[in-house]
Amino acid sequence: xxxxxxxxxxxxxxxxLFRFATAGxxxxxxxxxxxxxxxxxxxxxADQLDTVTRTSIERGFGGASGGIDFALLTDxxxxxxxxxxxIDVAYRxxxxxxxxxxxxDCPGHVQYTRxxxxxxxxxxxxxxxxxxxxxxxxxxxxxxxxxxLLRVPHIVIAVNKIxxxxxxxxxFSSVAAAVRAVTxxxxxxxxxxxxxxxxxxxxxxxxxxxxxWYTGPSLLELLxxxxxxxxxxxxxxxxxxxxxxxxxxxxxxxxxTDAAHAFRDYRAYAGQVASGSVRVGDAxxxxxxxxxxxxxxxxxxxxxLDQAIAPQSVSLRLRDELDIARGAVIGAAGTLPAPVRDLTxxxxxxxxxxxxxxxxxxxxxxxxxxxxxxxxxxxRLNLDTLSLETASSLDVNDIGQVTVHLAAALPVETxxxxxxxxAFLVIHPQDGATxxxxxxxxxxxxx
Amino acid sequence: MxxxxxxxxxxxxxxxxxxxxxxxxxxxxQLDVLESEAIHIIRxxxxxxxxxxxxxxxxxxxxxxxxxxxxxxxxxKVPFPLLHVDTGHNFPEVIAFRDETVERLGLRLEVARVQxxxxxxxxxxxxxxxRNPLQTLPLxxxxxAGRHDAVFGGARRDEDKARAKERILSLRDEFxxxxxxxxxxxxxxxxxxxxxxxxxVRAFPISNWTELNVWRYIEREGIVLPPLYYAHEREVYRRDxxxxxxxxxxxxxxxxxxxxxxxxxxxxxxxxxxxxxxxxAASVAAVVREITVSTITERGATxxxxxxxxxxxxxxxxxxxF
Numbered sequence: 001x002x003x004x005x006x007x008x009x010x011x012x013x014x015x016x017l018f019r020f021a022t023a024g025x026x027x028x029x030x031x032x033x034x035x036x037x038x039x040x041x042x043x044x045x046a047d048q049l050d051t052v053t054r055t056s057i058e059r060g061f062g063g064a065s066g067g068i069d070f071a072l073l074t075d076x077x078x079x080x081x082x083x084x085x086x087i088d089v090a091y092r093x094x095x096x097x098x099x100x101x102x103x104x105d106c107p108g109h110v111q112y113t114r115x116x117x118x119x120x121x122x123x124x125x126x127x128x129x130x131x132x133x134x135x136x137x138x139x140x141x142x143x144x145x146x147x148x149l150l151r152v153p154h155i156v157i158a159v160n161k162i163x164x165x166x167x168x169x170x171x172f173s174s175v176a177a178a179v180r181a182v183t184x185x186x187x188x189x190x191x192x193x194x195x196x197x198x199x200x201x202x203x204x205x206x207x208x209x210x211x212x213w214y215t216g217p218s219l220l221e222l223l224x225x226x227x228x229x230x231x232x233x234x235x236x237x238x239x240x241x242x243x244x245x246x247x248x249x250x251x252x253x254x255x256x257t258d259a260a261h262a263f264r265d266y267r268a269y270a271g272q273v274a275s276g277s278v279r280v281g282d283a284x285x286x287x288x289x290x291x292x293x294x295x296x297x298x299x300x301x302x303x304x305l306d307q308a309i310a311p312q313s314v315s316l317r318l319r320d321e322l323d324i325a326r327g328a329v330i331g332a333a334g335t336l337p338a339p340v341r342d343l344t345x346x347x348x349x350x351x352x353x354x355x356x357x358x359x360x361x362x363x364x365x366x367x368x369x370x371x372x373x374x375x376x377x378x379x380r381l382n383l384d385t386l387s388l389e390t391a392s393s394l395d396v397n398d399i400g401q402v403t404v405h406l407a408a409a410l411p412v413e414t415x416x417x418x419x420x421x422x423a424f425l426v427i428h429p430q431d432g433a434t435x436x437x438x439x440x441x442x443x444x445x446x447x
Numbered sequence: 448m449x450x451x452x453x454x455x456x457x458x459x460x461x462x463x464x465x466x467x468x469x470x471x472x473x474x475x476x477q478l479d480v481l482e483s484e485a486i487h488i489i490r491x492x493x494x495x496x497x498x499x500x501x502x503x504x505x506x507x508x509x510x511x512x513x514x515x516x517x518x519x520x521x522x523x524k525v526p527f528p529l530l531h532v533d534t535g536h537n538f539p540e541v542i543a544f545r546d547e548t549v550e551r552l553g554l555r556l557e558v559a560r561v562q563x564x565x566x567x568x569x570x571x572x573x574x575x576x577x578r579n580p581l582q583t584l585p586l587x588x589x590x591x592a593g594r595h596d597a598v599f600g601g602a603r604r605d606e607d608k609a610r611a612k613e614r615i616l617s618l619r620d621e622f623x624x625x626x627x628x629x630x631x632x633x634x635x636x637x638x639x640x641x642x643x644x645x646x647x648v649r650a651f652p653i654s655n656w657t658e659l660n661v662w663r664y665i666e667r668e669g670i671v672l673p674p675l676y677y678a679h680e681r682e683v684y685r686r687d688x689x690x691x692x693x694x695x696x697x698x699x700x701x702x703x704x705x706x707x708x709x710x711x712x713x714x715x716x717x718x719x720x721x722x723x724x725x726x727x728a729a730s731v732a733a734v735v736r737e738i739t740v741s742t743i744t745e746r747g748a749t750x751x752x753x754x755x756x757x758x759x760x761x762x763x764x765x766x767x768x769f
Contacts (some may be wrong), residue, residue, distance in 0.1 A: 017477035088630065090611045091604045093657045100477045102655055118632045231474065244490040249523030254552065263522045270519070272487040272636065301518035311636075312475065313486035313519070326494055350632050364637055367494070425637045432618075432641025434631040 015099040018228055021106050021119030021152075024129030025142045029160045033198035034092065034105050037220065040205040041094045051231070089118050091289040098224045116146045116357070117348045117437050121423070124229045125154035127219070130197070132171065136178045142383040148186050149346060149399070149439065152421055153232045155191040158219060162211065162300060163197040169213040186386060194219055229419075230310050237310075237418050238335040239276035239284070242366030243269045243328040247315050268299055268315035269324055274420035275367065276332065277309040278316070283333035286324055287411045291438045292333060293320040327368040329411050329421075337443060339409030344442035346381070347374075347402050347426065349394040351435040355402075356393050361435065362427040363406070366420065369405035371429070378403060399440070415439035478664055485512070485652035486519040487636060488615060492597050492650045493519075493526055495640045499597035499650070500557070500590070503529035505545040506715040507672050508601030511661055512652055514670050516599075517552070528555040530593070532586045535562035535577035536696045536718040544673040557593060559585035576696065577720040587623045590647060597640065597648045605657045614653045621645035658713075659738050666731040678711045678729040689722025 023352040024030040024277035092103040104119035105113075121124055126147050130140055147155055157179050176193045183191045194203055195211050196219060203218045217225070223236040247268045276285070282295045297317035298305040308314045316330060329336065349355050355374060363372045380391035381399040415422030422443075426436035469649065475483075476517040489512075492499055501516065503509045516525045531545060541763040549556045561581050570581050590598060604611045616631045617625060631639060640648045653661070683690040683706065690710050691697050696719045699705055710723035711734070728737040 015477060016474055058689060088612045088627065090608075091655070092611065093605045093655075095657075095659075100657075100660075114632055121635045244487070245494045247520060247523055249520075252524045253522050254517065254520075254524045266522060270490055272483060299521070301521040309475070311480060311483055311487075313490070313522075314482040361658045362641075364639065365490075365639075369495075420635070421636045423637065425634060425639055427639055427641055431643055432639065434634070435637050437632070437634045 002222060005210060015097070016228060017102065018099050018125070018226070019102045019104065019123050020125040020127060020202075020223060021104040021116070021123040022127045022129065023106050023112075023116055023119070023147075024140075028129040028131045029198045030105070030129045033127075033158065033160065033204065034103065036198050036201055036204050037103070038092060038094055040201065041096060041220065049289055055139055086354070089115050096220065096224060101223065112143070113146065113348060113399070114350045116143060117150065117350070120147055121153050121437065122149045123152050125156055125223065125226055126152045127156045127158055129158050129160050130175065130179065132161045132165050132175055135175050136182055138384060140179075141182055144182060144186055144188065145383045145386055146348075148188055148386075151415065153229045154226050155188060156194045156219065156222060157191055157193045158198075159193060160196055160198055162195040162202060163200045167195075167202075167210045168269070169211075172211075172214070192216070192222055194222070198342040233275055233419060234277060234291070234310055237275035237420075238419055239282075239330075239332040240274040240336075240366075240418065241269070241271045241277045241278070241314075241316065241330045241418075242368070243324060243326055243330065244271045244367050245326055246270070246324065267321075268297070268317045268408075269328070269330065270313070270315045270368065271330075272313045275310050275418055278332070279307045280305075280393075284318070284330050285333050285336045286318075286322055287329050287331075287336055287339055288409070289323065290336075291320070291322050293318045293322060295319075327366075329366065331411075336411050337413055338412045340368050340444040341406045341409045342445045343404050343412055343440050344378075345402055345404055345424070345438045346441050347400055348395065348437040349396060349398045349400065349435070350437065351428075351433060352396050353435075354393050354395045355400070360429060362429050363438065364425040364427060365406070365410055365423075368408075368410055369427070370410065372426075373405040373407075374426070375403045375405050377401070402438075404438075412440050414441060414442045414443055416441075464717055468551075478660065478667060481653070481656055481660055482515065482518075482664070484636075485515045487694045488638065488650060488652040489516050489519045489599070491638050492599070492616070492640060492648070495638075496597040496648065498593065498595050499527040499599060500530045500593060500595040501525075501554070501599040502586075502601070503531055503545065503548075504715065505531075505548070505673055506601065507661060507676060508603065508653060508664065510548075510670060510672060511656075511664060513548070513552075514550075514668060515652060519684040525552060527556060527599075528557055528593075530557045530559065530586075530589055530595075530598070531584045532589070533558050533560045533561065533562070534582060534717045534719075535565075536578055536716055538673070538675055538692075540675055540716060541673045557589060559589035561585055568638060577717060579717045579720055583623065590623070595647060596642065597650055599650050599652065601653055602651045603656050603658070603661070604654050613651070613654075615651055616640050617649040617651070618642060619647055619649055623674065625649075638734065638761055641717055659735070662735050662738055664732065668733055673715065675712045675715065675723075677734065678709050678726045681710050681723065682706070683708050683710060683723060687722070691722055692718060694718055 009444055022030055073288040090105045092105060094101050104118040104123065106115040122334060159172055159175050162172060172195045179193055194216060195214050196203045198204060202210050205218060205220045207218050247270050249266060255265045278295055280295055280298055282293060284295055285292050295316055296319050298308050299315040357376050359374045361372055361374060362369055377392055377394060378401045379388035380394060382389050388401060391400060396413055413421040424438040425434055426438055428435055501512060503513060520526055529549060561578050564585055570584060602610055612627055614630050615686055616638045618631060619625060642648055682693040684703040685702060690708060695703055708725060709727055710729060711726040712723050714721060725739060728734045
C-alpha cells in the first residue's frame with residue numbers, strides 16, 4: 001500500500017474549487033478508488049479511519065492483514081451498511097495544495113440514471129471507472145451517453161485493476177482503444193484514459209513505477225489541473241443573470257443609521273451570474289419586455305465591483321427604471337433570444353410514475369417557474385446507440401424526446417448554447433416532486 | 448481580523464474581502480464560489496417560500512449563515528427571524544453572544560425551550576442527562592407555531608456520513624422526518640422548494656463547506672464568534688476522552704478529577720455533551736493553523752452524542768432533528 005501522504009496540511013485555500021463525479025459499478029472498484037483518493041490525500045481523519053477499520057474487522061474484511069473496506073467511508077446510511085449497497089449520491093470533500101475538491105460519489109447499479117444525472121449536472125469532470133479485465137461494458141456506454149448529453153466538460157476514464165493485468169501495456173492499450181472507439185462514436189472529444197490500481201494505489205495520487213510505459217499524469221494530478229466548467233463556459237457563453245429578487249429596502253436598511261438615507265431610493269436586481277461576465281457600463285437587455293439599459297453598478301454586500309463573472313451572486317443597478325421582477329433575465333445587449341412558448345427537449349425521467357403525453361406540469365428555468373404541457377413524447381433514446389426509438393410514454397430512468405408547450409413565453413436557449421438557460425426541472429404541480437431533468441434541444445417550434 | 452463587530456457592515460472590511468475577488472484573473476477562489484452558492488440558495492428560499500426562519504444557536508456555522516444572509520440582502524435587513532432551540536444546558540457566553548447579535552441586527556428571535564417541555568411533562572430527562580435528542584419536539588412545535596415553511600440550518604455535509612447524503616433543500620413531512628431513500632434529485636443550481644400543506648423544507652446553504660472553509664471565511668470576513676471558540680482557561684474533567692466543562696449540568700463523577708487547562712471548543716452545543724480540546728489557539732489564524740494539522744474530525748473530537756453509534760445522526764434526522 002502506498003501510504004505517503006502528498007499534501008498533509010493542504011487546504012487548497014488559495015486554489016479553486018473543482019467538482020467531480022465518479023461513475024461505475026461497485027465491482028469496478030469505485031468505492032476503493034474514492035477511498036484511496038480520500039485516504040492518500042489525508043481527507044480521512046483518525047477517528048473516521050478507526051470507525052471504518054473497526055467495522056471492517058467486524059465484517060471480516062481484510063482481517064489480520066489490516067484491509068479496509070473503503071466503501072464504508074461513503075456508505076453513510078444504515079440501510080446501505082446493512083445491505084452492502086450504495087443508495088444515494090454521497091458528497092465528500094478533500095483538498096490538495098492546489099485545489100479543493102467536491103466529489104459526488106454516484107452509485108452505478110441502483111437508479112443509475114437518476115444518480116448520474118444528479119452528480120453530473122454540477123460536475124466539472126466525471127471519472128468513469130472500467131475494470132481493465134472486462135473492458136468496455138454496456139453500462140460504460142450508457143454512462144458515457146448521459147455524460148455526453150449533459151455536456152460535462154471533462155471525461156476521465158480510469159482503467160482499474162491494472163495490477164491484475166500484470167501492468168501490461170498491451171492489455172491497457174487494447175482497453176484504451178476500445179474506450180476511444182466508443183467516445184469517438186459519441187463525438188465526446190478529448191477524453192483522458194489512465195491506467196490505475198485503486199487497491200494498490202498506482203497512478204491514483206502519484207505516478208506509478210509499475211507503469212513506466214504510461215507517461216501521462218496521475219488521476220489526482222489531472223484533477224488538479226483541468227479547468228473548471230465555469231472557466232470553460234465563460235469563454236463561450238454570453239452574460240445571463242436570472243433575477244432572483246429585487247433588493248429595495250426602502251426604510252428597512254440594515255446599515256448604520258447615518259448612512260441609511262443614502263439607500264432610501266436604492267433598487268437593485270439580485271441574482272447569480274449564470275454565464276459569462278458583466279461590467280459596469282455594459283449595455284444589457286431585459287426580458288420580458290426586451291428593454292435596453294445600461295449597468296450602472298454591481299454591488300456585492302457593500303462592495304462596488306467593476307465586473308462580475310459566473311458564478312458570482314451579486315446585485316445589479318440599472319440606469320433606467322424598468323418593471324423587473326423575479327423571473328426576469330438580464331443579458332448582454334442583443335444576445336437574449338426572443339421568448340418562446342414552444343420547445344423540444346430531452347427529458348431524464350426520474351419519477352417512478354411514468355410520463356404520459358398531455359401531462360400538465362410545472363417547469364423551472366432559472367428563476368422562472370411556469371405551467372407547461374408535455375404535449376407529445378416523440379421518442380425514447382436508446383443509450384446503446386444514441387438513436388431515437390419509437391415511444392409514447394417514458395418510464396423511470398428513461399431519456400426521451402418531448403415537445404413542451406409553456407403557459408408563458410421564456411427566453412430559453414438550447415442546452416448546447418448555454419448550459420444554464422437550456423436546463424430545467426419538471427415539477428409535479430400538486431405534490432411538488434421533481435419529476436425530470438430537462439435540456440432544451442430546440443427553442444421554438446421546429447422548422 | 449478580530450475587530451469586525453457588525454455582520455451587516457462587512458463592506459467596511461471591503462479591502463480585505465475584495466482582495467480575494469479578482470475578476471481579471473477570471474478565477475474565483477473556493478471561498479468566493481462557496482459564498483456565492485450559499486447566497487444564491489438563501490435568496491432562492493426567501494423568494495420561493497413564505498415564512499423562512501433561521502436556526503441560530505450562536506454556534507459558528509449558524510453565525511456564518513447569518514452573515515451570508517446579511518450579505519444576500521444588503522443593504523436591506525435579513526428578511527426572516529431567528530429560532531433557537533434552547534436545551535437549557537447552554538454556555539452562558541453563547542447565550543450572551545446570541546442576544547447581542549439579535550439586538551445589533553434588529554432581528555426577531557424565537558426561543559423554544561426544552562426546559563418548558565420537561566417542566567410540564569411533555570418530555571422526560573434522559574438517563575445520560577444529554578438534551579440534544581430532546582430538541583426535536585420543541586423544534587417541530589416552534590416550526591408549526593410560527594407556520595414556518597422553510598428552516599435554514601448551518602449543517603455541513605462533511606460533518607457526518609448521513610449529512611453527506613442530505614440534499615441542500617431537504618423536504619420534511621409533518622413530523623419533521625427525513626426520508627433518505629426518497630429524496631428529490633437536486634439538479635444544476637435549480638432548487639425545488641415546493642411542498643404540500645404540513646410539509647416544510649430544511650435549507651442548508653453551507654452544505655458544501657468544510658470546517659476549514661468555515662474558519663477561513665470567518666478569518667476573511669472578520670466574523671465575531673463566542674469567545675469559547677478560542678483558547679481560554681477553564682475548569683474541566685476528563686470523560687469519554689474529552690474535556691468536559693464543570694458547570695451546573697456537567698459535574699465530575701467518581702474518580703474524575705477537576706483541573707484547570709487551556710482549552711477551546713470546536714463545536715458549541717448542549718453543555719452536557721459537548722467537549723473541549725486542549726488548545727492554545729487564541730486567534731482565528733491560530734485556529735486555522737490548528738485545524739489544518741488536526742487528525743480528528745470536529746464531531747469525533749467533541750460530540751459525545753455522535754459516538755453512540757455509526758448511525759446516530761441518521762437516526763436523529765429521521766426523527767425530525769436538523
